[in-house]
Amino acid sequence: MDPRAHLFGIRHHGPGSAASLVAALDALDPAMVLIEGAPEADELAHYAALPGMKSPLALLHYQADEPANSLFAPFAEYSPEWQAMLWALNRGRPVRFIDWPAACALAAAKDTAEQDLAEDEGGSPHGDPLDMLADVAGYADGEAWWNALVESSRPGPEVFAAIETAITELRTISDANQLLGIGRYQRDLYREAFMRLALRQALKDEAGAIAVVLGAWHVPALRQKSTQADDRAIVRDLPRVKVESAWVPWSDSRLAMASGYGAGVAAPGWYRHLWQLHREGDDLGAQAFAAGWQSRVSGLLREEGLAVASASTIEASRLALALAAIRGEPTPGLAEMHDATLAALCHGDETPLRLVERRLLLGERVGAVDEAVPQMPLAADLERWQKRCRLKAEDLEREIALDLRTEAGLLKSTLLHRLVLIGVGWGRLLDAEAGRGTFRETWLLAWSPILSVRLAEALVYGVTIEQAAANKAAAQAAASTDIAGLAGLVKACLLADLPQAAATCIACLQAAAVSSSDIARLMTTVPTLVSILRYGTARPIPEEQLSALVSALAAEINAGALSASLDIEPAEADALRKAMSGYDQALGLFGDNHLVEMWQRELAMIARHNRAAPAVAGLALRLLHDRQAWDVEAVAASFSRALTPPASPAEAGAFVESFLAGGAEVLVQDRQLLAALDQWLVDLDDESFIELLPMLRRGFAEFAISGRQRILSLVGSGLVADRASPSSAGSELSPEFVEQALPLLRTILGIEA
Structure with a gap:
């Protein structure tokens, strides 16, 4: 090898390696510095010395037409590569990156699903080869050995010769036995060919000494004899993709091994x-x-x-x-x-x-990129929003409470909602519509560097956050026929203060609703829309348009609910029952008396129809009872009919479970219903009772403990049995019956003895 080339084998993110490297560079005073890394970063390297560049930072490389295919090259202030860059830039020396191009790495990632191809020190199926040295030296593992000898002790420039000697021996053994696996061996072959080619070119371009900073594992490969033709042949046919690159903030937590980063350290x-x-x-x-x-x-x-x-x-x-x-x-x-x-x-x-x-x-530090550094348009727009909102990206989770009646609170909320729409989950909404209005929101904020990739992915929708959020919502609405999802998009656009996008989503929702025959799905859209109308938002809403849409949806639901409940499978019945519950509450809040009356007539027909699914009929009867649309006698009669033949025990159980889901007061106050339920249970044979026990437990599970205790007290008093069997009025329950029955009833009701 040309004596002008000086190889420095380091460990990525090693403070001792960094300190020894800086000392070595001071002593060598090279004319050029070469660094292991994708050469696409050459044009970005000079920004590292700007005063606003605060580590940890990373170079992001992503496929231009598929940003999710990306890789990061992170740097902490104690990373040897970062210190080498600063050393060269502060002295006006050229810096080049010499690893295989990100264009090749990302192309390989698509084929092999290896998303961390830039992470040189990743795990191995055969363990860390450094463990062999650690065993000889009396250390627990290779990590502990390296830390003790290099990172913690700051040995100085002379350590690099010793490292090279040790790694050369290990590399010989590892390559001969493929200790790192065939995939890693092949990848190293490509990478090291690129490194040797770049080093040869640098020696041609520069007459003085050249410092080469790279992972210690690669030093022996750059020392080996190889011709330029051989190295070109190795990399000639590698596939490539078009790549974009940028500086992005990184975080302490993402430098840690625990994050899954292969070249991470235990404690940043x-x-x-x-x-x-x-x-x-x-x-x-x-x-x-x-x-x-x-x-x-x-x-x-x-x-x-x-x-x-x-x-x-x-x-x-x-x-x-x-x-x-x-x-x-x-x-x-x-x-x-x-x-x-x-x-x-x-x-x-x-x-x-x-x-x-x-x-x-x-650690809890998040890096920062200098204002002068060119960024992706969305990243630059986000930075402007962060300054405007006075929101700082932080690595740790932090809750913030926003008052939407203030300009500052509304501005932050708008930004966070828009980011959610484009898939940049900086914030997660924990609590909205607290109390009786919608003027408070609680968000959980946590910045992750992967969000930089999400920003790159969203570039296809626009170059500002507002534009990207509106265009993505409109695109999703145009491609969707899911009316519940479309209702959610309408609400999301209104919360993000995107009125034009909301109008587009409303139009798509109307079109989807017209062609939909799924009553349960239609029902699920109404609560979302009514919540917007009922409570409003801190932003303007198209109230007239939304009201008309709710009225149209409700009219269609009211006309089709009975048909939707007839002769359906239990799974469909359960989905319809859940949708009905939310729809009923929303319709009451909407306040249109004509629609409510239509709905009550439909509920009555469902409760009476002998082909209605028991779970749906049970809820229909309970809603009629709670609305006082039927008197107690009518409810009790319908309840009793549902529990008697020809209804099977399973059908009756589904009816009871659905009817009881509204709370315990219906049984406490209406003794006729409790008596009918008691008589039905008494008449069940053992096999049917065991089969229905899970349904009963689920039905009583929503009752408050006080309600369950009152029901138990009524049953234990004998009054319910008297009402169920008038001929036995005045008789007392035998002590034997009480001793055997009440413990079982406590189990069913979930009450401790």
């Missing part, structure tokens, strides 16, 4: 603290290092409402130093810090430590 928060030690060198000794960490732990514990004395913080720092000395470590590691915290600050109890562990070890 700890590595940031370790980087401060390496960066400040002798100015920050082990004592100050330990004190700084324990002070951070103490502060987080206090934020959780726990009392932590300053003296305990000092003791924790001293204990960490003592443990490091006992264990032969130059400075306290994460294990020493953890043990010291547990003993001195948490008094041996892991629970307080778990409260702050995520913030402490993973």
Whole structure:
């Protein structure tokens, strides 16, 4: 190899590697820096030195016509590649990326479903080859060995020669035995061919020394003898796709192994603290290092409402130093810090430590991109919205309460609703329409870097969030015949303050409703529309158009509910019953007396018809009872008819379950109904009773415990039995009957003895 090429084998996101690399670059003073990474990033590298670039950040590469096919190359402030970029840019030296192109990686991802092709240190089916070195050195695994020797100790520039010697031996064994699997072996073959080609080109273009920063695993491959023709032959026929690239914010939590990131680290928060030690060198000794960490732990514990004395913080720092000395470590590691915290600050109890562990070890930082950096149009528009709304992207989940009567609250709500429409779930609505109005919303916010991909996917609908949300909603409405989904789109557009899109969705909903014969689906649309009309929103709504639509839907439902309930399967009956319940409530809120009267007539026909599905008939009778459309005697007579032959026990059980779903008062107040139910149960044979027991349990499950207890009291008093069998009036229940029957009844009602 040309002696001008200097290879530095690092670990991605390693603070010790980064510190040793910076020292090596200072000593070498190279004319050019080459970095493992997709060459599509070459035009973006110079932005890294801008003052507004706050790590963690990532280079996003995505397929132009299919943005979901994407990959990220993340950087923390302690990532060696990031420090190499800054070193070169601050000195005016050229920077190039030399890995295989993202165009090839994304094409391969489509074929193999490997979505993390940029993650060089991913897991292996045969384990980590570094484990072999760790075993010889007496460490638990390769991760612990590397951390102790490289990341925690800051060995200096000389470490790279030792790393190369060790990795060369491991690479020889691994390649011979395919320890990393055939897929990984083949992928490395392509990548390393591209790296060698890029290095040759750099040596032609630059007369001075060249620094090559890459994963330690690849160093032996760049040392091996290979001709340019051979390397070109390896990569010649690789498929490619068209790629777009951009800088995007990243987060601490996504740098962690726990996120599924193959090149992640166990504790990004700890590595940031370790980087401060390496960066400040002798100015920050082990004592100050330990004190700084324990002070951070103490502060987080206090934020959780726990009392932590300053003296305990000092003791924790001293204990960490003592443990490091006992264990032969130059400075306290994460294990020493953890043990010291547990003993001195948490008094041996892991629970307080778990409260702050995520913030402490993973960190909670979200990066930021400088304003001068070109961004995807939607990302740039989102940044403008964030500044306007004063909403900051944060890694941790955070609840915010919005008052929509204020301009600031309405603005934030509009943004979050529009983002939901385009699939960018920065916020999740937890509570809307609290109280009696719709002027309060509670959102749970949590930013994830994957949302940058969602923004790229939404670009096909527009270049601003408003435009993209409106166009996507209109496109979904045009392609849908699901009337319940269309009703949801109408509401979503109104909440997102997109009146034109809402009008388009209403037109599509009207067209779908005209051609629909599914009464249950029609019923499910009405509650959504009525809730908008009844409570309104903080935005303008097309009230006249929505009212006309609800009236038309209700008229069609009222005319077709009976037909929809006849001779249907139990599953269809259950779906219709659920839809009827919501529709009945919504129709009452809508307040059109003529429509309510039509609906009550339809309910009466369903309750009387001998071919109506029992579950639907049971609910129809209960709704007539609750509306007081029928008197008690009529309800009781219809109830009794549904429980007597020719109705089978299963049909009667479905009727009873549906009728009882409205609450216990119907049985407590109307003894005739309770008596009819009691008599029906008494007349059941053992087999039928066992078969129907689950239905009965479900029917009583919605009753309040007080209602169940009152029913039990009535049955135990004997009054219900007297009413069911008048000939036995005045007789008392035998002690034997009470002893055997009441425990079973308690079980059915879900009441503890």
